[in-house]
Amino acid sequence: MLTAQAVFYYMAAASVASGLLAVTRRNPVQSMLWVLALFLHVAGIFLLLSAEFLAAVQVIVYAGAILIFYLFVVMLLDLPDEEAKPRFGKHWPFAACVGVATTLLAWLAQGAVAPAAGRLPDTGAAFTGSVAELGKALFGPFALPFELASLVLLAAIVGAVVLARKRGERT
């Protein structure tokens, strides 16, 4: 148990630290790599909660697909020019306030929403995080929200295609 807690605190601290580093680096590519570190540590927290499938999906989707696309675009930018610009926009104090407020809200609400929050779940209890159980849950009781989420994603994809097409162009 002590080992699990130590690992958890390392993962949590490293996630927060790499998140902070990601927003403060001047070089966009370095920022991206700190975001990568953040994703990997979050995947580690999922592993600790014995949600192995979620950890793998975290790496596949966020680290493997989304971040690669960001990197792809950032590498085509004029980096010296980017680095000379101010790192933060005018609205950053507002954004920081929202972040702190959300954290406080989560802190205050943790007792009300999940009484067991703050304790690591016993592995091998009700939910073992196995893929079969996850599949049954997704296509059983949670089928409607799951399908709705996929519809939202589909709408986003269609929207992206519409925006990317030039006006008046036929495909």
Place this chain on the structure above:
Amino acid sequence: MTGIDVAMMFGKIGLIFLMVLLPFAVYSTLVERKVSAWNQNRYGPNRVGPWGLLQPLADGIKFFFKEELVPDGASPLLFKLAPALSAAPAMLTIAIVPVTFPVLVEGRQFAMSIADIDVAVPFFLAMGSFAVYGILLGAWASNSRYSLLAGLRSSAQMISYELAMFLSVVTVVLLAGSMNLTEIFLAQTPNATLGQETSGLWNVFRFPVGTIAFVVFLIAAFAETNRHPFDMVERETEPVGGFHTEHSSMKFALFFIGEYAAMLTMSALITTLFFGGPSLFGLVASMESPWLRAGVGFAVFITKLAVFQFLFIWVRWTLPRFRWDQVLHLGWKVLLPVSIVNLLLAGALVVWGVY
């Protein structure tokens, strides 16, 4: 975790490292040069040792003594980290591949992969998508336009072919009903004594879905390992030497080892997913002694592995390269639709109880 667990763990790591990863990753370079020589009616390297067998050693020594150059304006840490990042995912993936039948030690069954995890397939996919970072970062950190061009091409290519590869692996998962690689290969073993009632057919012979999934996976595997005919990252006529143009000495060698380790991993996965891993039409699985079964199974597995490793090399020296737009066309407009339809078909066939 008892003493046996720890001993088995180190035993398996030693076995897979010494008998699979090291010889295949190192000697593939020699085999590649020999096969290319035969294809071009030459002798190939034959000066160091008998039939040139010590050539990889000589290459290694040479690489260690080469000067290490870091180009101006390169970002030094990423430049040095990139080769390791490109070699590590391929070597990590070999940990989930079962190299032979489970063995019995003091009444307990041990699966013969280093990590016998239930999420083996997602793990492989995660490592596969992670492999892009080594190439992309190595290319960007070199501060060279040719490298960057090659790196961007490779990332676009690898992302495109990943999708088709994912879907064909999911087809196999549907056929086997499991994401554990040991269970996937046992489902292709025609012997009920191993605790499973199976048809025992290799997935590649499960016409049509298994066969189509295999073809898609094979093509995508060539693209994912950046091998011919998909070697957009280093086609000599355009981006000079590709993403590793600026890397010298052992850093270049590590990129090279990474490529061969990736080929090895892909061969191992093709063997496990589609060709029954260590099983051979029930001949091996029906052996009485579990240790004999494991030994012969290992030999069968290594043989299949070598066949596919040879296929990778054979194709490289036989087929011409695709043009860049043809690569993306094939990935998005042919392989992806084919594998989606194939997946739906596999789902329907499994539900109707055909398989």
